[in-house]
Every structure is written in C-alpha cells, then in structure tokens.
Amino acid sequence: MRRRSFIKKSLVAYGALAFIVNVSPARAAPVTLLALGDSLTVGYGLPAAEAFPVQLEAALKAKGRDVRVVNAGVSGDTSAGGLARLDWALADKPQTAIVALGANDGLRGLDTNRLRANLDAIIAKLQGAGVKVLLAGMEAPPNLGPEYGQAFRAAYTQVAKDRGVALYPFFLDGVAANPALNQKDGLHPTGAGVAVMVGRMLPMVEKLLDQVRP
Template identity: 65%
Template sequence: MLLAGLIGRPGPAWADTVRLLAFGDSLTAGYNLPQEAAFPVQLEQALRDRGHDVTVLNGGVSGDTTAGGRARLDWVLAQDPDAAIVALGGNDGLRGLDPADTRANLTAIVTRFQDAGIPVLIAGMKAPPNLGRDYGQAFNSVFPDVAEETGALLYPFFLEGVAADPALNQPDGIHPTADGVAVMVEGILPQVEALLDRVE
C-alpha cells in the first residue's frame, strides 16, 4: 500500500539535477590544464560538496570573444541549461576591441538566455592596464552596466585574487594554474549559489 501511495506523487523540486552552463573562453575551457582541474569541474565539485545536485557544462572555447559567444548561442542553448554563467570579454580586452561592441554582444547574450527562462550570472573582466585609462574605464563599466540593465547577477572580476599573481598563473601570465582555478571557484561560489536560487 505504501508503494502504491507513493507512485504518481510529484517529486520534490530539487529531485532533478540542475544543468549549469559555464559559457566562456579559455578561462572556462581549462587551457593547458588536465580536465579535472578546469573551472567547470572544480566548480561542480565545490557545489556538490555544499549539497547542490548540479552538473556544470563546459561551454568554454579558447580564444572566444563576446562576438564569438553570441554567434554560437544556438549551439549552447541546445544543451538545455537551467542556468548560465557568462564569462566572456577577456579576449575582447586583450585585443583592444571596441567596448561598445562588447556591451552590445554581452547584452544580446544575456537577454537571449533570459528570454529562454535561463537565469544568468555575469563574470566580469577588466581591461589590461596597457590600453590606457579611457579604454579601461569604458571596458570595465560594460559588465556592471549590463548586469544592472538586464537584472542579471554580477561577479565583478572573474580572475579576482588570481590576476597578476605568478604563483597562481601559468608562465604566460594570463591563464590560471589548477590552484588559480581553485581560487576563482572559491571567490565566485556565493554568487553561483545565488544563481541556483533563481532556477525555477
């Protein structure tokens, strides 16, 4: 009788594994790192350690810009994510691309996810200091502005605590080591949990 009574009951909301997309560039893809050290894998483990039933999908493509990410939105949406971390823009800054274009692309990416019912966390980036103050101000303002305009969550700087630290970066000074990725995960984790709270 007990079994019969349980059959047909709707399961709790948390019964289904949440599919979280990490949508970015080489920082997400895990450039020059073993798979288990890449950001999506380390983030998934950290979330599971905190009791979240989450699968983190690696949507990182090395070298990608916001324009590249915008162009492959159909492909990533086909993976049917429940939530998305958008971590694009670093290559826009490295190449000195027009911040207005970065803003337009990022806005389009975020709104496309939101229109599909997918909540978004923007992982912001900062312009390289060698590009000058004016460029830096224009570029750095893109991420908080888009978050405010769209209502997306914001983690201000994806490489917080890692950028410019030789101990946490590979010899190129740009890409984090496995330990560097661990610092990134620790920093962004509270905002990722806030993102998961928005999943319906």
C-alpha cells in the first residue's frame, strides 16, 4: 500500500514538473542585424574573424547583447548594387540594419544624385519591411574636388533627414589616412582598424538595437 502511495505521489510530482517546463517561456531569439555594404563590410584582405560584422557581433555580445550580425557585404559594390540585391539580403529577416554603401560610388566619381536616390530607395525598402536603420556615411576622395565632396556628403545627410534615420557621419572615422590602421592599398582597414571602427560606432549601434521591441 505504501509503495502504491509513493508511486502515485511521484507521478503527480513528475506531471507538475512537466507542466512547468512546458509552459516556461522559450528563450527569445537573438536580434538580427544586417550589415549591408561593400568590401569595407565584407572584410576584404582580412581573416574572416577580423571582418567588421564579426568584430561588431563580438563587441555587442561583450555588452550583453544577444545579436546576430549578418555579413551582407560585397566587394566592389556600389549603392546601385546594394539596392539590386536587397531582396536577397532581406531573406535573413533582420530587425535592424546598418547601411554602409557609397565608397565605390565615390571612387568612380558617380553621380551624387544617383547615390542619394539609391540610398533613399534602400532605406525605404528596409523601413517597409519593419527594419530599423542606421546609415553610415562616407567621404569622397579629395582628388575629385571640394564641390563633389560636399555634394557627396550632402547625399547622406539628406537621406537621413528625409527617412528619419540616424546618421553615423563617416564609416572610416579614425581610420582613414592612417597607415598604421590600413592595409598596403591605403583603402581597406586592418583588423586593428576595424576594431577602431567598431568601437567608435558601437554607441550608435546600441541605440539602434534599443529601438527593437523585446
């Protein structure tokens, strides 16, 4: 009789435990952050572990942020190229995105009006998909002259204003023109250079992530 009573109590306790396990909330999935860019994003000339998305994800995790950063960089891509492949990039269903395009537009001296239109279309599409956006600005090569440089810079400022998104003024801030932080080509950052980029951009990235509802 005692044995039956013990078994009955054990089954009741097991059932209660199973109920608690089953109704416990599942762990929230990490926030997905899309890094849409060019060779500066993809990590040209660097080991995979030193690329911008990888270092950014590590820095965010060190801050206690559960974030997955998707590397959507393509070497040589212009703003038009980024727009053309945006549907493919959205397949990862990001909640947030950093748009870091335009360096190759500047290197090729492309029309700044087209740069502005492409960036605007990219951000409009991201916002239409419910994605929170941070726009990373770029500077035109100085050899193209001050007038082009001003128009180039203004493209980012105008798009950020029109679309109501935050603008990080210069993606290569603290790294550009510093030989110690760039590869031999003088255009692409070293791993240490990427670390500087991540460190300087991190506060704005955290503000971007704070816009996502838990």
